[in-house]
Amino acid sequence: MSEILLQIDGKKVQAREEMTILEAAQSVGIFIPTLCHHEKLEPYGACRICIVEVTVGGRTRLVVSCVYLVEENLVVRTRSEKIDKIRKAILELLLAHAPDSPKLQDLAKEYGADKDRFEKEASFCIHCGLCVRYCAEVKKKNAVGFIDRGIRKEISFIPEIASKECWDCKECFPLCPTSALQAAYVLIEALAS
Amino acid sequence: MSRINSPAELEQFRKGILSKRDPNKPCIALCSGSACLASGSDQVAASLEEEIEKQGLSDQVEIRRTGCHGFCERGPITIIHPEETSYFQVEPEDVPEIISQTVKGKQVIERLLYVDPSTNEKIIHESEIPFYKNQERLVLGSNVSIDPKSIDDYVAIGGYSALAKVLSGMTSEQVLEEVKKSNLRGRGGGGFPTGIKWQGAAALPSHVEGSRNASGETKYVIVNADEGDPGAYMNRSTLEGNPHSVLEGLIIGAFAIGAQEGYIYVRQEYPLAVENVDIAIKQAEEYGFLGGNILGSGFDFNVQVHQGAGAFVSGESTALMTALEGKVGEPRPKYIRSNVKGLWGRPSVLNNVETWANVPLIINKGADWFTQFGTERSKGTKIFSLVGKVTNTGLVEVPMGTTLRDIIYKIGGGIPGGKRFKAVQTGGPSGGCIPEELLDLQVDFDELTRAGSMMGSGGMIVMDEDTCMVDVARYFIDFLTDESCGKCVPCREGLRQMHKILTNITVGKGREGDIELLEELSEVAIDASLCALGRTAPNPVLSTIRYFRDEYEAHIKEKRCPALSCKELISYYIDPTKCQACMICLRKCPVEAIDGAKSKIHIIDQEKCTKCGTCFEVCPSRFGAVIKISGEPVPSPIPEDARTIVRKSKKNE
Numbered sequence: 011m012s013e014i015l016l017q018i019d020g021k022k023v024q025a026r027e028e029m030t031i032l033e034a035a036q037s038v039g040i041f042i043p044t045l046c047h048h049e050k051l052e053p054y055g056a057c058r059i060c061i062v063e064v065t066v067g068g069r070t071r072l073v074v075s076c077v078y079l080v081e082e083n084l085v086v087r088t089r090s091e092k093i094d095k096i097r098k099a100i101l102e103l104l105l106a107h108a109p110d111s112p113k114l115q116d117l118a119k120e121y122g123a124d125k126d127r128f129e130k131e132a133s134f135c136i137h138c139g140l141c142v143r144y145c146a147e148v149k150k151k152n153a154v155g156f157i158d159r160g161i162r163k164e165i166s167f168i169p170e171i172a173s174k175e176c177w178d179c180k181e182c183f184p185l186c187p188t189s190a191l192q193a194a195y196v197l198i199e200a201l202a203s
Numbered sequence: 204m205s206r207i208n209s210p211a212e213l214e215q216f217r218k219g220i221l222s223k224r225d226p227n228k229p230c231i232a233l234c235s236g237s238a239c240l241a242s243g244s245d246q247v248a249a250s251l252e253e254e255i256e257k258q259g260l261s262d263q264v265e266i267r268r269t270g271c272h273g274f275c276e277r278g279p280i281t282i283i284h285p286e287e288t289s290y291f292q293v294e295p296e297d298v299p300e301i302i303s304q305t306v307k308g309k310q311v312i313e314r315l316l317y318v319d320p321s322t323n324e325k326i327i328h329e330s331e332i333p334f335y336k337n338q339e340r341l342v343l344g345s346n347v348s349i350d351p352k353s354i355d356d357y358v359a360i361g362g363y364s365a366l367a368k369v370l371s372g373m374t375s376e377q378v379l380e381e382v383k384k385s386n387l388r389g390r391g392g393g394g395f396p397t398g399i400k401w402q403g404a405a406a407l408p409s410h411v412e413g414s415r416n417a418s419g420e421t422k423y424v425i426v427n428a429d430e431g432d433p434g435a436y437m438n439r440s441t442l443e444g445n446p447h448s449v450l451e452g453l454i455i456g457a458f459a460i461g462a463q464e465g466y467i468y469v470r471q472e473y474p475l476a477v478e479n480v481d482i483a484i485k486q487a488e489e490y491g492f493l494g495g496n497i498l499g500s501g502f503d504f505n506v507q508v509h510q511g512a513g514a515f516v517s518g519e520s521t522a523l524m525t526a527l528e529g530k531v532g533e534p535r536p537k538y539i540r541s542n543v544k545g546l547w548g549r550p551s552v553l554n555n556v557e558t559w560a561n562v563p564l565i566i567n568k569g570a571d572w573f574t575q576f577g578t579e580r581s582k583g584t585k586i587f588s589l590v591g592k593v594t595n596t597g598l599v600e601v602p603m604g605t606t607l608r609d610i611i612y613k614i615g616g617g618i619p620g621g622k623r624f625k626a627v628q629t630g631g632p633s634g635g636c637i638p639e640e641l642l643d644l645q646v647d648f649d650e651l652t653r654a655g656s657m658m659g660s661g662g663m664i665v666m667d668e669d670t671c672m673v674d675v676a677r678y679f680i681d682f683l684t685d686e687s688c689g690k691c692v693p694c695r696e697g698l699r700q701m702h703k704i705l706t707n708i709t710v711g712k713g714r715e716g717d718i719e720l721l722e723e724l725s726e727v728a729i730d731a732s733l734c735a736l737g738r739t740a741p742n743p744v745l746s747t748i749r750y751f752r753d754e755y756e757a758h759i760k761e762k763r764c765p766a767l768s769c770k771e772l773i774s775y776y777i778d779p780t781k782c783q784a785c786m787i788c789l790r791k792c793p794v795e796a797i798d799g800a801k802s803k804i805h806i807i808d809q810e811k812c813t814k815c816g817t818c819f820e821v822c823p824s825r826f827g828a829v830i831k832i833s834g835e836p837v838p839s840p841i842p843e844d845a846r847t848i849v850r851k852s853k854k855n856e
Binding site for chain 2: 106159163
């Protein structure tokens with residue numbers, strides 16, 4: 011396994027090939043916020059909060075660190091005015107749905123996000139897909155999935171599978187970054203209908 | 204039909220077809236593209252067949268149902284060969300006359316000709332009509348000469364000769380060089396250089412069944428025919444009208460990069476395109492242009508058609524590939540190009556229908572010929588679907604660099620109804636709106652981007668003075684909130700909030716700071732979205748703010764819609780000095796909101812009025828008594844005793 015040398019926030023970091031920037035940063039204790047990331051799951055790149063600036067060959071651009079793979083001589087900045095502005099906006103957009111999520115509130119404090127900036131539309135779900143992907147990738151059950159698209163997209167349990175599989179599992183509940191009850195609520199709804 | 208086994212045999216076969224065709228035999232070409240079918244082309248075709256038989260001409264006259272001619276405003280279009288007499292808006296009732304007068308008697312039927320509105324001159328030949336005269340129809344031009352369901356028609360006009368040229372001695376490197384030299388850029392909107400995209404895939408070792416290269420990778424070529432922009436149908440008409448040109452380009456591309464499998468991803472909502480391309484593939488297989496050992500060259504290539512399930516986002520290249528793999532059509536988050544890792548993780552070259560259709564032209568006529576069209580950095584022609592408030596709607600193909608003014612006025616015939624041009628929206632729902640002061644912009648990839656819009660796949664929607672630019676932005680964002688895949692936050696949530704803000708502005712609930720908030724959300728969507736849909740979605744908002752900021756401000760600050768279009772911000776009012784108490788509006792009002800009587804000036808009850816606009820439309824133009832007002836209070840009704848009109852005739856009694 012060949013080693014790759016890169017720089018994160020001015021710190022020289024040695025990483026393995028095939029590592030993402032996020033993994034490389036975590037390996038040396040540099041914190042990058044995430045919402046849809048989970049080490050057991052395939053990179054998803056949906057919440058965009060782990061966005062960072064990379065400079066390679068003199069060109070700087072914004073990439074999400076949970077997907078972008080490390081490269082030799084890559085220069086990464088995990089904080090900047092631009093990055094903070096994006097993270098703040100993402101948090102404010104999500105807080106309109108899940109204003110009481112402790113995880114979102116903690117990050118909001120760090121980035122100065124106003125939880126009341128946008129009109130509340132309390133659906134709780136922030137579409138991180140952790141429950142959906144955990145069920146598919148780790149449990150291989152596909153008992154919960156996304157339905158519809160765009161702003162109408164939501165998670166939904168498939169009653170035929172959920173009624174058999176979910177009672178003894180419920181491993182997705184604690185993964186939910188907004189409220190564990192969210193998954194439970196949707197599950198009960200699905201089974202009751 | 205037996206297989207054609209070599210380029211020489213193809214030439215022989217072509218000569219055979221041409222020798223059997225008498226150029227002087229009357230042939231009626233009838234446009235049968237989707238637009239003309241909608242305006243009755245099938246009925247005209249049935250009458251033609253019936254009438255030809257009735258007049259005993261079955262073996263003397265041919266009917267050719269062609270693809271789209273482009274001038275859809277005036278369809279169905281009929282061209283009678285060999286004189287090439289062109290008739291427009293033909294109806295079944297016109298057919299007996301066409302057969303007896305024009306086909307038999309060689310007489311021109313004046314009333315079916317196109318009349319140039321500026322000179323009132325009647326024009327006999329399609330090519331002399333201003334709509335066509337100012338175009339350069341390199342890609343679409345063949346549509347009028349072939350029946351898309353007949354491979355022989357395509358072969359007769361030189362079809363598959365580019366493939367023959369490639370397979371009779373060109374190396375894949377030579378093909379690649381020619382395409383690179385032509386500077387062809389992706390017609391789907393990105394404008395990425397096609398040759399460079401191909402080269403990326405060609406550089407990787409190919410997996411070729413049974414050869415020394417068996418260790419290499421399987422590669423794919425893909426046609427993106429998932430055209431989903433509202434009002435755009437250039438890919439549709441190309442696939443419907445000349446499917447073999449796309450196939451030929453695809454086969455050449457496959458040869459250049461070393462692919463043996465190809466896909467055509469076409470919208471399920473395009474049944475005729477699907478039908479014609481299916482037929483074309485079957486015919487090409489029979490003739491040996493597809494399948495094993497193509498034209499005896501040893502090159503194998505097969506194509507499959509995949510019908511999309513109706514998601515706009517699947518036109519995004521990585522979402523399209525995900526959908527081809529049988530998954531939900533969501534863009535991939537990867538930072539690796541598809542020509543290295545695409546469909547099923549293999550090197551894949553995906554190009555738009557129009558890009559592929561350009562390839563045979565470049566191979567046949569050479570890159571030097573191709574680069575004489577266009578601008579410094581955008582070569583060749585581009586097909587636009589010219590729609591909206593423009594006199595000649597239809598498909599327009601012009602060299603890159605043609606000005607918007609030429610497209611809209613010279614070809615499009617300007618704005619109908621004496622209205623004033625306001626803006627043109629280019630590039631589909633995530634394109635931008637370009638104002639009047641930029642009408643002399645030379646349309647190419649870079650100029651459009653500089654103006655805050657984009658080429659997209661070639662949508663062009665013309666808007667007149669009655670269009671509210673805030674409402675236009677709201678409309679496109681509404682479309683995109685539906686069509687976003689909903690995966691990433693900046694796009695899904697950003698668009699949700701932008702839609703709310705824009706809706707509020709158009710209903711009079713706009714607030715100070717809304718414009719700045721829209722700009723901020725736009726910036727985040729551009730910087731942080733996962734795919735091109737989200738990154739370009741703010742264009743309609745940002746471009747309208749950039750060029751029509753005063754309209755936003757009028758809505759927000761004065762609660763006034765300058766275009767008098769936003770329902771919540773306008774009122775209908777009957778000017779008592781102009782009202783002739785004719786009862787027309789009073790009778791037509793669907794909610795009985797108009798009070799009055801014969802000789803009693805009409806008044807609109809603002810409480811009851813639903814602002815449907817019927818009174819405004821039906822008030823005779825010589826009166827013009829119904830007016831729209833915005834941003835000011837409706838004048839109070841005149842006193843009862845002043846409402847009686849004393850008619851002149853009665854006064855004289």
